Amino acid sequence: xxxxxxxxxxxxxxxxxxxxxxxxxxxxxxxxxxxxxxxxxxxxxxxxxxxxxxxxxxxxxxxxxxxxxxxxxxxxxxxxxxxxxxxxxxxxxxxxxxxxxxxxxxxxxxxxxxxxxxxxxxxxxxxxxxxxxxxxxxxxxxxxxxxxxxxxxxxxxxxxxxxxxxxxxxxxxxxxxxxxxxxxxxxxxxxxxxxxxxxxxxxxxxxxxxxxxxxxxxxxxxxxxxxxxxxxxxxxxxxxxxxxxxxxxxxxxxxxxxxxxxxxxxxxxxxxxxxxxxxxxxxxxxxxxxxxxxxxxxxxxxxxx
Amino acid sequence: xxxxxxxxxxxxxxxxxxxxxxxxxxxxxxxxxxxxxxxxxxxxxxxxxxxxxxxxxxxxxxxxxxxxxxxxxxxxxxxxxxxxxxxxxxxxxxxxxxxxxxxxxxxxxxxxxxxxxxxxxxxxxxxxxxxxxxxxxxxxxxxxxxxxxxxxxxxxxxxxxxxxxxxxxxxxxxxxxxxxxxxxxxxxxxxxxxxxxxxxxxxxxxxxxxxxxxxxxxxxxxxxxxxxxxxxxxxxxxxxxxxxxxxxxxxxxxxxxxxxxxxxxxxxxxxxxxxxxxxxxxxxxxxxxxxxxxxxxxxxxxxxx
DNA sequence: AAATGTTGATTGGTATCCAATCTTGTGATT
DNA sequence: AATCACAAGATTGGATACCAATCAACATTT
Numbered sequence: 001x002x003x004x005x006x007x008x009x010x011x012x013x014x015x016x017x018x019x020x021x022x023x024x025x026x027x028x029x030x031x032x033x034x035x036x037x038x039x040x041x042x043x044x045x046x047x048x049x050x051x052x053x054x055x056x057x058x059x060x061x062x063x064x065x066x067x068x069x070x071x072x073x074x075x076x077x078x079x080x081x082x083x084x085x086x087x088x089x090x091x092x093x094x095x096x097x098x099x100x101x102x103x104x105x106x107x108x109x110x111x112x113x114x115x116x117x118x119x120x121x122x123x124x125x126x127x128x129x130x131x132x133x134x135x136x137x138x139x140x141x142x143x144x145x146x147x148x149x150x151x152x153x154x155x156x157x158x159x160x161x162x163x164x165x166x167x168x169x170x171x172x173x174x175x176x177x178x179x180x181x182x183x184x185x186x187x188x189x190x191x192x193x194x195x196x197x198x199x200x201x202x203x204x205x206x207x208x209x210x211x212x213x214x215x216x217x218x219x220x221x222x223x224x225x226x227x228x229x230x231x232x233x234x235x236x237x238x239x240x241x242x243x244x245x246x247x248x249x250x251x252x253x254x255x256x257x258x259x260x261x262x263x264x265x266x267x268x269x270x271x272x273x274x275x276x277x278x279x280x281x282x283x284x285x286x287x288x289x290x291x292x293x294x295x296x297x298x299x300x301x302x303x304x305x
Numbered sequence: 306x307x308x309x310x311x312x313x314x315x316x317x318x319x320x321x322x323x324x325x326x327x328x329x330x331x332x333x334x335x336x337x338x339x340x341x342x343x344x345x346x347x348x349x350x351x352x353x354x355x356x357x358x359x360x361x362x363x364x365x366x367x368x369x370x371x372x373x374x375x376x377x378x379x380x381x382x383x384x385x386x387x388x389x390x391x392x393x394x395x396x397x398x399x400x401x402x403x404x405x406x407x408x409x410x411x412x413x414x415x416x417x418x419x420x421x422x423x424x425x426x427x428x429x430x431x432x433x434x435x436x437x438x439x440x441x442x443x444x445x446x447x448x449x450x451x452x453x454x455x456x457x458x459x460x461x462x463x464x465x466x467x468x469x470x471x472x473x474x475x476x477x478x479x480x481x482x483x484x485x486x487x488x489x490x491x492x493x494x495x496x497x498x499x500x501x502x503x504x505x506x507x508x509x510x511x512x513x514x515x516x517x518x519x520x521x522x523x524x525x526x527x528x529x530x531x532x533x534x535x536x537x538x539x540x541x542x543x544x545x546x547x548x549x550x551x552x553x554x555x556x557x558x559x560x561x562x563x564x565x566x567x568x569x570x571x572x573x574x575x576x577x578x579x580x581x582x583x584x585x586x587x588x589x590x591x592x593x594x595x596x597x598x599x600x601x602x603x604x605x606x607x608x609x610x
Numbered sequence: 611a612a613a614t615g616t617t618g619a620t621t622g623g624t625a626t627c628c629a630a631t632c633t634t635g636t637g638a639t640t
Numbered sequence: 641a642a643t644c645a646c647a648a649g650a651t652t653g654g655a656t657a658c659c660a661a662t663c664a665a666c667a668t669t670t
Contacts, residue, residue, distance in 0.1 A: 029391065030654080031379070055621070065655050067372055070622085071379055074336070078383050080473075086334070087621050087662045099473070105422070106473040112421045113414035116521050168385075168404070168411040172477055213517055216421050335623075360652070370624050375653085392631045392652050 031071035034062050037249045038072060042081050042092055043181040047242065049094035053082060054242075061243050061250070080179050093182060100183050101227060107176045108223045111157060112216045114164050114173075119207045119215070126163045130204045133159050137197055149197075154181075156200050187229075196222065336376035339367050342554045343377060347386050347397055348486040351545065354399035358387060366548050366555075385484050398487060405488050406532060412481045413528045416462065417521040419469050419478075424512045424520070431468045435509045438464050442502055454502075461505050492534075501527065 038058075041047045053076075058069045073090040076082035083093045095103065118126065137152035154177070161173040199222040206215035343363075346352045358381075363374040378395040381387035389395045400408070423431065442457035459482070466478040504527040511520035 056619095066621090068654070071376055074376055074379060075383060078380065088664095089621065102471045102473045105469070105471050106477065109418035109422055109469070109471070109474055110414065111418075113416075113418035116417045116421070117410070117414055117525075164410075164414070166407045166410050166414070168407045168481075169414055172411065176473075220422075371652090372654095373623070393633095394652065 030064055031068050031075065034058075034064065034068065034072040035075040037062075038076055039079070039081060039178065040249060042076075043178055045185045046240065047092050048185045049092050049182065051092045051242065053090040053092065055089070057242055079175055081182055093179075094186065095179070095183060100187075103176060103179045103183065104223045104227050107157075107173070107180060108220050110169070110173050110176065111160060111219050111223075114161050114169070115203070115207055115215050115219060116212060117164055118160075119210060119212045122163060122207075127204065127208050129159065129163065130156075134197070134201045134204060137200070141197060153196060153200075195225065199225075335367075335369055336373045336380070339363070339369065339374065339377040340380040342367075343381055344384070344386060344483065345554060347381075348483055350490045352397050353490045354397050354487065356397045358395040358397065360394070362548070384480055386487055398484075399491065400484070400488060405492075408481060408484050408488065409528045409532050412462075412478075412485060413525050415474070415478050415481065416465060416524050416528075419466050419474070420508070420512055420520050420524060421517060422469055423465075424515060424517045427468060427512075432509065432513050434464065434468065435461075439502070439506045439509060442505070446502060458501060458505070500530065504530075 038047065038053070047053075053073060055066045055069050055073070058072075059066045062069065073082055073084060077084045077090065080095075081093055082090050084090045133152065133156055137149055137156065140149040140152055158170075158173070158177065161170055164170075199218060203215050203218050203222070206212075206218060343352070343358070352358075358378060360371045360374050360378070363377075364371045367374065378387055378389060382389045382395065385400075386398055387395050388398045438457065438461055442454055442461065445451075445454040445457055463475075463478070463482065466475055469475075504523060508520050508523050508527070511517075511523060
């Protein structure tokens with residue numbers, strides 16, 4: 001064992017697989033796929049906070065074994081999107097107001113840091129990309145396309161961070177964004193998009209002029225404005241079973257890598273209209289299918305009022 | 306069953322378990338414990354990058370089933386400490402130089418953001434705590450206690466982030482610190498501690514005076530100085546089997562005498578010239594003497610955990 | 611009616627088995 | 641002899657069945 005050449009099974013390759021790992025923290029297949037699908041469903045607000053994610057139920061939905069589901073749930077919990085209680089099961093996370101503020105503070109913090117780095121390092125092409133993005137959102141707002149404006153408003157922050165050219169940071173930021181998206185299931189978003197859009201534009205202006213401190217203050221107030229529009233005391237009621245909520249993502253083959261951002265189902269056989277590309281939870285009331293075998297029993301978990 | 310209040314299982318509890326979750330995102334027991342142990346072993350450099358983490362082998366070491374080990378490995382991979390290749394297995398991550406720089410950049414970014422927030426919000430007690438910590442490290446350096454100085458130098462960053470009072474951010478930062486610790490298995494740390502200590506002190510000074518931009522620049526150059534001292538082309542050879550590496554962390558039995566971290570003789574093989582001199586692992590000060598119980602019970606205070 | 615067992619359901623975990631894939635070693639071919 | 645191809649072994653990913661612990665709801669008793 002003291003031989004340096006064959007001391008112990010040591011996997012070594014120069015830089016090939018390292019690169020591909022840097023691109024994506026990929027690993028297995030199914031548990032990751034299922035975790036991605038559940039993440040998608042959560043940030044699409046089809047699975048609302050507090051909703052129980054039973055292992056058996058999910059394993060039947062996805063047609064996999066319970067163990068694969070559990071591995072996926074572990075991922076979700078590590079991402080802060082689910083919460084696992086010992087011997088009780090997994091639930092979609094229901095962050096407290098305190099945690100919501102921490103998430104937004106972390107987001108503020110990250111974007112302030114990105115701003116600081118960009119103010120030093122970003123080249124003209126980067127500034128142009130930011131301005132272009134702001135312009136696109138402005139046009140969407142002008143056209144009255146609220147949905148698109150909303151998506152672009154989110155995307156601005158992602159583009160902003162991507163310009164740091166740091167995949168590690170992008171992953172951290174993406175995780176925070178997912179958690180903020182989860183928060184929207186619990187809050188009433190009621191703020192002025194034009195104000196936020198102006199903020200984006202002004203941040204770019206300030207940064208390009210080197211007025212870093214002011215830009216960072218604006219980022220802070222920007223996020224504070226978002227949080228201020230939030231009210232956490234809203235009660236959310238799951239209106240669908242997980243099976244129904246996840247149905248749009250299971251087109252035939254579970255092999256499909258990742259469902260696109262807008263789960264548009266052109267040929268959805270079952271009625272279930274109105275599920276396309278919804279960002280907010282205004283799902284139609286669904287008459288409970290009497291076919292669900294255990295729906296009568298497992299459904300009733302205390303939800304007062 | 307059409308009652309809206311009992312629509313579907315919705316887990317709800319006011320705020321109790323939320324708090325405990327924020328404090329501790331732990332879930333099961335064994336897979337988390339094993340993931341923690343592996344993490345500990347990796348950041349202690351007992352498991353070096355590239356080392357294979359076979360499921361069967363680990364399951365025998367920990368006396369658990371393979372599935373539990375796999376769940377732990379998934380956690381490690383999500384944390385960036387391991388790398389899973391399909392049908393090939395898990396290995397301790399071997400970050401590329403590119404990724405190393407990204408990790409340090411992310412760390413810089415986070416700490417710059419923290420600095421920005423602290424410069425606005427931190428009270429006198431917070432500044433005092435920072436100064437006290439710097440002073441402790443200064444005394445350690447003066448006393449020639451390099452090991453303690455190193456630990457304190459690490460800890461400064463953790464304390465710094467903790468003052469933001471944001472658990473989400475703390476967790477992100479802790480993860481980044483773990484990954485930087487992993488990097489030390491691949492690099493030769495060869496920098497001047499006094500300089501870094503001065504940096505800490507000056508950052509506190511600048512921040513308290515409101516000179517945010519300068520403080521952030523200093524944070525940047527601070528981390529760049531650390532990275533500059535790094536050389537990634539070193540080859541690391543596992544000198545222990547995972548069983549040997551993990552033995553000190555297993556319950557009860559601690560044959561402390563037989564497992565020092567760097568048992569490899571500095572008998573630098575004269576062959577090999579100097580090109581890719583795979584000098585033996587000159588572990589910096591972290592190599593504390595494996596006093597029996599101290600190493601058994603995870604000394605979570607020593608390094609950010 | 612309140613307190614207290616009892617039972618069912620769900621999770622955490624183990625063992626065993628199987629399929630797919632990767633590695634390795636041997637053998638045939640040029 | 642060197643190289644290529646193929647087969648055997650090993651390892652991972654996953655499925656299934658099973659057991660123990662725990663929690664929740666129900667039923668019983670005082």
